[in-house]
Amino acid sequence: MNATATISATQPVLRAANVCKTYRMGRVEVPVLRGVSIEVAEGEWVAILGASGSGKSTLMHILGGLDRPDRGGSGGSSGGVAPSVWFRDRELTGMTEGEIDRYRNESVGFVFQFYHLLPELTVVENVLLPTMRKFGKLGFLRRRGELMQQAGTLLESFGLGHRLRHRPSELSGGERQRTAIARALINNPPVLLADEPTGNLDHKTGATILDAIAGTRSGAKPGQSGRPRTVVMVTHDLEVAARADRVVTLVDGVVTGESAGREVGAA
Amino acid sequence: MYQSLLTRRYLFSKIMPWLATIAVALCSFLTLTSWSVMGGFLNVFLQIGRKLEGDVSITWPTVGFGRYDELIARLEKDPAVEAAAPMIRGFGMISLPDDRAFGVTVQGIDERFAKVSGYADALHWRPLEEPVKKDVNQEDPRLDAEWPRRMERDLRAAKEQGGRPVDPPPLGSFRTWEQMYADGLSLSVRNPRTGVAEPAAVPGIELAGIAQRQAGGWYRAPALIGTRRSDGQDRWSSGFLPSRSVVINMLPVDASGRSLTTTSIRLPVANEFRAGFFEVDKNNVFIPLATMQKLLKMEAGERIEPGSDDPFAIDPLTGEPPKPKVIADVPAKVTTVLVKARAGVSAEELRERCLAVYQQFAADFDGQVPSFQQMVQGRNISTWERNFAMFIGQVKRETVTVLMLLTIISGVCSILILTIFWSMVSEKTKDIGILRSVGCSSLGVAWLWLRYGLVIGVCGAGLGLLMSCLLVWNINEVHDWLGRTLDITVWSPETYYLPDIPSTVEFSKAAIVGGAALGFSVLGALIPAVRAARMDPVRALRFE
Numbered sequence: 001m002n003a004t005a006t007i008s009a010t011q012p013v014l015r016a017a018n019v020c021k022t023y024r025m026g027r028v029e030v031p032v033l034r035g036v037s038i039e040v041a042e043g044e045w046v047a048i049l050g051a052s053g054s055g056k057s058t059l060m061h062i063l064g065g066l067d068r069p070d071r072g073g074s075g076g077s078s079g080g081v082a083p084s085v086w087f088r089d090r091e092l093t094g095m096t097e098g099e100i101d102r103y104r105n106e107s108v109g110f111v112f113q114f115y116h117l118l119p120e121l122t123v124v125e126n127v128l129l130p131t132m133r134k135f136g137k138l139g140f141l142r143r144r145g146e147l148m149q150q151a152g153t154l155l156e157s158f159g160l161g162h163r164l165r166h167r168p169s170e171l172s173g174g175e176r177q178r179t180a181i182a183r184a185l186i187n188n189p190p191v192l193l194a195d196e197p198t199g200n201l202d203h204k205t206g207a208t209i210l211d212a213i214a215g216t217r218s219g220a221k222p223g224q225s226g227r228p229r230t231v232v233m234v235t236h237d238l239e240v241a242a243r244a245d246r247v248v249t250l251v252d253g254v255v256t257g258e259s260a261g262r263e264v265g266a267a
Numbered sequence: 268m269y270q271s272l273l274t275r276r277y278l279f280s281k282i283m284p285w286l287a288t289i290a291v292a293l294c295s296f297l298t299l300t301s302w303s304v305m306g307g308f309l310n311v312f313l314q315i316g317r318k319l320e321g322d323v324s325i326t327w328p329t330v331g332f333g334r335y336d337e338l339i340a341r342l343e344k345d346p347a348v349e350a351a352a353p354m355i356r357g358f359g360m361i362s363l364p365d366d367r368a369f370g371v372t373v374q375g376i377d378e379r380f381a382k383v384s385g386y387a388d389a390l391h392w393r394p395l396e397e398p399v400k401k402d403v404n405q406e407d408p409r410l411d412a413e414w415p416r417r418m419e420r421d422l423r424a425a426k427e428q429g430g431r432p433v434d435p436p437p438l439g440s441f442r443t444w445e446q447m448y449a450d451g452l453s454l455s456v457r458n459p460r461t462g463v464a465e466p467a468a469v470p471g472i473e474l475a476g477i478a479q480r481q482a483g484g485w486y487r488a489p490a491l492i493g494t495r496r497s498d499g500q501d502r503w504s505s506g507f508l509p510s511r512s513v514v515i516n517m518l519p520v521d522a523s524g525r526s527l528t529t530t531s532i533r534l535p536v537a538n539e540f541r542a543g544f545f546e547v548d549k550n551n552v553f554i555p556l557a558t559m560q561k562l563l564k565m566e567a568g569e570r571i572e573p574g575s576d577d578p579f580a581i582d583p584l585t586g587e588p589p590k591p592k593v594i595a596d597v598p599a600k601v602t603t604v605l606v607k608a609r610a611g612v613s614a615e616e617l618r619e620r621c622l623a624v625y626q627q628f629a630a631d632f633d634g635q636v637p638s639f640q641q642m643v644q645g646r647n648i649s650t651w652e653r654n655f656a657m658f659i660g661q662v663k664r665e666t667v668t669v670l671m672l673l674t675i676i677s678g679v680c681s682i683l684i685l686t687i688f689w690s691m692v693s694e695k696t697k698d699i700g701i702l703r704s705v706g707c708s709s710l711g712v713a714w715l716w717l718r719y720g721l722v723i724g725v726c727g728a729g730l731g732l733l734m735s736c737l738l739v740w741n742i743n744e745v746h747d748w749l750g751r752t753l754d755i756t757v758w759s760p761e762t763y764y765l766p767d768i769p770s771t772v773e774f775s776k777a778a779i780v781g782g783a784a785l786g787f788s789v790l791g792a793l794i795p796a797v798r799a800a801r802m803d804p805v806r807a808l809r810f811e
Contacts (some may be wrong), residue, residue, distance in 0.1 A: 066704060116701045120276035130705040132268035140268045172568045211769020
C-alpha cells in the first residue's frame, strides 16, 4: 500500500473517480463498475487484477475512451456524485466525440487479448492504421516513406522485420500480439492499455509479450522519444500482474485493494 | 486513407461485393437496353411519321376541299412555314402483277410533296455507291449499275427457265437506277413507244412482299414470279416490281359522301419506297396527284345551271336545243395540305400558325371551303403526333410500363445490395470495433461503407452501361446472328413495325440509368453504414 501511495503522489496521467457502469441485459440491469476510483501516475505500470466479470476490461475501456461511464445522479450507483475520468488535465467525460476519437488515436494505444488485427491488411498496414487516421489521406501520403520506415523499424524491434508483408492469418499468436503492440505504439501514445495481452498465449510466448510491453515503457522505442510510457494492464493472472509496478484488485466492480507488483509476485 | 485501403481490400477479398457489382450491372444493363430499344422505337416512329407526313396536316377527308393552291400560297408566306404541299389520301385496292390484290392507302402527290417530306430519301431503287452498313458481302443489287440491264437481257433471252415458260419483259421496263430514281421523284415513266412521260405508281417496298428484305438490311428482287393465266397455264415473268405495272382501283364519292362508280387505272411502277416503318411500307402507294384527282372525280370542272324540265326545249336564238349554262368553275380538290415547319419552329407552333392562316382563308372563301369552325371541331388541322396520338400513346405507355417494371427490379437490386452490405457489416463488426479503437470516427466508419457502396455502384453501373451500349449498338447484328445460328427471331418486322431494331443509346438515358444505379447502390449501403457508425465499439470488439 505504501508503494501505491508513493507512486500516486506523482502527477497522475490517468485518473478516474467514482466511475460506475451498468449494462442492460434484456430487462435486467447488470452493474459492472460500482464507484471505482483510480489514479495512474506518469510512467507507471499498473495491473488491474480481477476475476472474469469483475469489471476490469470495462474500466480499461472507460480509461481508454472506448466506453463512457454512467452519468452520476441521486439514487444511482454513483451515490449522487458525478463520475469523472481524466487524462492529465483534460476530463474525458466532458469531451466531444471528435475529441474522444482523437484521444484514442493519439494518447492511448490498445492491445487486446485476441489481437484484433484487420485480416485483410498486411502486418505493416495494420501497424500504420492509426497513422492513417492521424494524418488523413494527404498527410499520410506526404509522410508515407517516413511512416513506412518508422513502422518497419518498430516491427523490426519486435522481431517482425521479416513479416511486414504477411497477413495476420500467416502469423503465430505471439507475432500477432507483437504486431498489435506495434500498432498501439506507432503514434507514440503516452499510455498503453493492454487487456489480457497474454491471455491467448502459452506461458513462454506470454513472457516474451510481457517483456515487449516492459520494453515499451521507456518511451524509447526506435524512432520514438518522449516521456516514460504509462501501462495499464488488465489481467486475471497473478504471475502476469506481478510484472507491474502496482496492482489494483477489482472484485465485483469495486476496488478492493492495491499493492505493489512484487508483493503480488511474492504472495 | 484507411477507407480507400479497406474498400480496395474488402472488394478484392470477398465474393459478395462481386455479386453486388454484377447485380447492379445487370440492372443497369436491362434498364438501359430496354429503354433504348423502346424509346428508340418511338423516336424512329416519330421521325418516319414526319418523314412522310410533314409537320402539320390540314385535312378534309374523303370529299376534299378546293382552292388549295391559294391556301398553300398563303401558308408559304408565313414565316413559320418552310413549304406546303397538296395531297389526296384515299382508300383503294391495288392489283399486283401476280394477280394478288390488297386494300391500300393511295396517296396522290405532286412534286411539292418532296419539299415537305423525306420522300426523296425514301425512294429505294437508286444508284448506291457505298453498301448499307450490314451488307458485308455487297450483295445489294443497287451497287451494281449493270443489274437492271442484265436482268432484262437474261429475261429476254430465256424462253423458259428450269422448265418454266418465261414471258419477256415489256419494252423499256428495266431502266437504269438513275432513271428509276428520277421516275420515282416525278411519279412518271416514259412510254418507250411515244416518248411521253406517263403517270406511274410508287408502292411501299413491303406492299407486294416480292422484294425480300435480307438480314443485311437490303432487298433482293426475285428473278421470276409465277401467274396462273385464264387458260390454266402458269406463266413466269419478272419479279422486279419497278419493271411491272399495277392496277389501282378507287371508289370516288360525291360532295355528300355518296359513292359513285368505281374507277380504275393501270400504272407502271416507277420505283418503290422504304420509309423504314413496316406498316407504312406495307400499306401505302403513291400516285400522281392529277391521276388521283381523276380517279376520285376531284379534278377541276364547271358547275352548270340546271336546265329546263322541258325535254323538247329549243333555244330561240339558235333554233337548237339549249346548251347548258356554266354558272361557276369548280376548282380541283385535295383532301390534305401538308405543311413543313421552318427550322426552329415546333410542330405545335406551326399548327397555331396554320390555324390562323386557315381562319382567314375560310373567311375569304366562305361557302367554298370547309369553315374554320368545322376544321377546328373535327381537329382537322393537326400535327402528325396528334393524328397518331393513340398509337404514340400506346407506345409511350408500353415504354413507361417496361421502365416501371425495371425500376421495381432495380429496387429489388437495391434491397439485394442492402442485404449484402448488411451481411458484410455484420461480418465486419469486429473490424468496426478495431477501427474505432484506433481513433477512427463514427462518420469515418460510415463513409467507409458508403464509399464501398459507391465503388460497387460505379463499377456495376459502368459495367452495365458498357454492356448495354455494346449490345444496343450491335443489336441488329446480334439478332441476325441469332437468326442464322440458332434460328431465333425475336424481332419480327410485322409485329414491331420497324424492319430494324433501334440501335441508338442516348447519352441522357445512359446518364439517368447510371445515376440511378449509383443512387440505389449508395441507398443500399446507407442503412448498414449508419448501423456501423452507431455501433458501440466495445460491443463491436466483443462481437462473435
